[in-house]
Amino acid sequence: MSATGPAAGLAAEFAAEFAAAQWTRATGAGVDPHEYRRVTGGLASVADWGPSFLRTGHAYVERAEDAELAGSSVSAGEHLLMAARWFHLATLAPYAEAHHAAAEADRAVGRALAVLEPGARRVSGEGFTGWLRGPADAPGTVVVVPGLDSAKEEFLGPVAALLARGLAVFAMDGPGQGVLAGTSALVPDYEQVVGRVVDALGVARIGLVGLSLGGYFAARTAALEPRVAAVATVSGPFRLDWDELPSPVRDIMARRAGGADAARAFARHVDLAALAPRIAAPLLVVDGGADVIPGVTNGEPLARLAPHGTYLSVPHGDHLLGNARPDWLPRLSDHIAHTLAGTRA
Incomplete structure (x- = not known):
């Protein structure tokens, strides 16, 4: 009724x-x-x-x-x-x-x-699935990582920008994401998932783009997976404080992590202070100046602590900067493309 x-x-x-x-x-x-x-x-x-x-x-x-x-x-x-x-x-x-x-x-x-x-190819393995697109002789391969309640289908625009620069792109869903959300839960050690992706793709090096919580996954992976040669984050958290997060965010995290206790434990892992100095790859961190979420520390400390970090803050950009794409997407795509072209194996 x-x-x-x-x-x-x-x-x-x-x-x-x-x-x-x-x-x-x-x-x-x-x-x-x-x-x-x-x-x-x-x-x-x-x-x-x-x-x-x-x-x-x-x-x-x-x-x-x-x-x-x-x-x-x-x-x-x-x-x-x-x-x-x-x-x-x-x-x-x-x-x-x-x-x-x-x-x-x-x-x-x-x-x-x-x-x-x-020529696009479906590639799946333990904890991941997605589509590999682009030329077989591309100068590099980029893995695009979604966030808390996003999925590979949300980021067709960034994928298209990377493809336009001649790169191969693997847009993925990981545990608790997209088509895998109903059968798996979020994991903090996402670098293990990306490691299996790189093995399945059969490439020596990758670029990595992470959006929203995927930015944390990407930065963590870049610190722990030596095959990451270029990395960029968009609206990624540097740190989460569970007690300060808005109720809707906690609710989503609980659904994706498998309950409130699991979500609280997951949030405790989201802290890049110790990992940021270990990121050897060139890193671009993109934040929106209007992206203010209680309990979320944005990416400026990540860019500052990473040895090769660059920070791009778009003052009017909101979360995921859907209102400011010309201000960051071309620069991000060029960062990944130029870095991979310069480190081609």
């Missing part, structure tokens, strides 16, 4: 606030801002978020199927990539079918790459 009267008004108001909070994240992921406003403007409550975003994703799948029938494989692939974005964004609000949306996002990307990039 749906709420009525004042309760309904409060539910709709909260849904509008939630949609506003996700605005730059969603548009930064590549969805059309006008369509985002249309979809979220009709939400009666946050409980409607997932189903509404799933319906939007399925509408793009239908467009893709129509394009295939019309003989336009490029349009079909483009529609499927957009469907993947909407399916992933459906998982940002908790609801019973979130695992289904993550699977739909994963499937849509696979279908898109089958027609747009037949």
Whole structure:
């Protein structure tokens, strides 16, 4: 039974606030801002978020199927990539079918790459899965690591920027992330996962890009995995204080880590003070000046303590800097590309 009267008004108001909070994240992921406003403007409550975003994703799948029938494989692939974005964004609000949306996002990307990039290769192993894209003779391979509630489908834009520079790119889901969220939990020792990724890819060196909590994973891995030759973080935490984190963040972490106790223990591991001086690879740390989350120490100390760290703070950038991509994405992509080209084995 749906709420009525004042309760309904409060539910709709909260849904509008939630949609506003996700605005730059969603548009930064590549969805059309006008369509985002249309979809979220009709939400009666946050409980409607997932189903509404799933319906939007399925509408793009239908467009893709129509394009295939019309003989336009490029349009079909483009529609499927957009469907993947909407399916992933459906998982940002908790609801019973979130695992289904993550699977739909994963499937849509696979279908898109089958027609747009037949050479793309699915690579999976213990604790990871993803897509390897780009030329076989690329000057370097980049692993893109998502964060707490993100997934490989959220960062198609950064992947495209790296591919445009001639690099091979492996966009992955790790434990507790994306399509693996329903069957695994977050792990602090992510360097072991990336080590298995590098083994599976069969390359001597990698670049590493980590976004949000993935920035912590990337920095930690760069300190402990000698095959990392270039690294960049975006909105990555230097340290977490569990007691100060906002309740919504603690709730998400509890879902992804396997409970509140596991999440609290995980948060205690997120501290790069001892590891930052061990990062030998050139490091670019990107922060948004407007990205202020209680309990989160942003990346400036990481850049300062790392031997080859550079700090880029974008004053108007928010978390993941979806509102400021021209201010950081080209520089990050060039940092990774130039570093890997200079260290080609």
